[in-house]
Amino acid sequence: MNNKYDLIIVGGGVLGTFHAFHALKKGFSVAILEKNSKPQGATVRNFGQVVPSGMNQKWQNYGRKSLEIYKSIQQEFDISIRQNGTIYIASNDEEVQLIEELHQINKNNNYSSRILTKQQCLEKYNGLKSSYCKAGLFFPEEVTVEPTKMIHALHSFMIKTLKATIIYNTTIVNVEEQNEETVAITSEGKKYSATKTIICNGSDFKALFPIIYNQSDLIVSKLQIMQTKPQKNYKLNGSILAGLTIRRYEAFEECASWKTIKANENPESFENKFGVHILFKQATDGSVILGDSHEYATAKEIDNLGFDLNMDIDNFMIKEAKKIIDLPTYEIQQRWAGFYSQCKNTDIFERSIGKNIHIITGIGGKGMTGSAGFSEENLQKILNN
Missing domain, CATH: 3.30.9.10 (D-Amino Acid Oxidase, subunit A, domain 2)
Known part of the structure; x- marks a missing residue:
């Protein structure tokens, strides 16, 4: 297995997955490292409503972009999107x-x-x-999804059509910069390297960066x-x-x-x-x-x-x-x-460790609605930096 990528995403929920989706669309090699056999957190334990109407103007714009992305994917692959308002x-x-x-x-x-x-x-x-x-x-214009099905279908779509690498049952215990690249180390001692790493695994990032976690809002x-x-x-x-x-x-x-x-x-x-x-x-x-x-x-x-x-x-x-x-x-x-x-105090938790390790989490109840649109813009900001 090739363990070197342009981008590593830690966490296979909706926020991490859409960062990976947009990077793959740009032609980057990407690996999603997910600790469970399938995502089990907030991404699957919600209503499955995509409701930009409920958000403030900034996040409504992200949500509206998300609607476009969801509907576009649904035309190619069934990820359980239903436009029923x-x-x-x-x-x-x-x-x-x-x-x-x-x-x-x-x-x-x-x-x-x-x-x-x-x-x-x-x-x-x-x-x-x-x-x-x-x-x-x-x-x-608003849609519903089946939260227990959507993320798994989206992963399948990305593997099939975008050549995504998604590695399940992989717990990351350390992420650090080494010689101008980032290295993610698993609990089994395996190493995955990339130019940049984005950590989107919810509050689980406390195991990687406990001081940052405990000092966060x-x-x-x-x-x-x-x-x-x-x-x-x-x-x-x-x-x-x-x-x-x-x-x-x-x-x-x-x-x-x-x-x-x-x-x-x-x-x-x-x-x-x-x-x-x-x-x-x-x-x-x-x-x-x-x-x-x-x-x-x-x-x-x-x-x-x-x-x-x-x-x-x-x-x-x-x-x-x-x-x-x-x-x-x-x-x-x-x-x-x-x-x-x-x-x-802020919309979402963002923190960079050095130049190439980025923690993006704390999206709250906006995840299913806003992640697809937000991730596209946020990924470009990370790449520009």
Whole structure:
């Protein structure tokens, strides 16, 4: 095996994979080194919604570019992309005001969206409750993916068409510069060398650079998500994001009414205490994924979050979900906690070790939506340096 490359990527999740994707498209030789037999972190433990509409303007631009990239790949190879759109359902007058303001913002930004009346929402989304829905804001260009399938399909596509080298079950214990090149050393003592190395393995980079990790502003978010049993004779046309999402997503912070509306909320309410908002997305097997919640700890204190599930949170989310949509069944077949790292003070964690080792992580909940677009720009910045 040739162990010399132009670029090494440590971490085979969506952020690292798309850095590799863009480098391969430029003609560079690339190796992705993934510690597990397949990626198992935040990339596969999420909803699989690609929603640039929920992001601030900077990241919406990355997300819109990501949409182009996802759709382009899907034309060549099935990576589970479905263009079925995203809708935000407003449940009261405050939320209607916010979606109307966001609609105008997106009109100014030339990002396609349209306001749907209550009746249009009820006709489009089977089971949506009239008692909950006041109006909706629909983004037709947005897509869903199957998170447990997408990254594996993307890897297969890159191996087949771009001649990517992806080496699984490979734990990197040290990365250093030697004689104008970078060397990644595995737990088995094997060495891989490259001109540059990019480390995109989430909070796991603490094993490589513990001082940098402990001094960082990284925090870890724990999310609880559920999946119902397959719904019989039921189809959900795209992603539904409800009123609590309107009150949470950063895109709405750019709305004129945002601060006033948030100031009227009770910060001690259950939904604010545990960062709950309600999302629905139907998987290809007919089941519906719903959630989620957010609990936070500093990167150094991640163990304080625990790996158990708080059933009070799950029960609350199911209770709220039933106010929004009548599903044939709310019987749950699977529950899980997802963990992702994000920065407290910046969009993403970026740190260079010397000239050629670059840590890029802490993308938080923006990973599935923003990674493809962000990685293209960020890779060029790294190469220029």
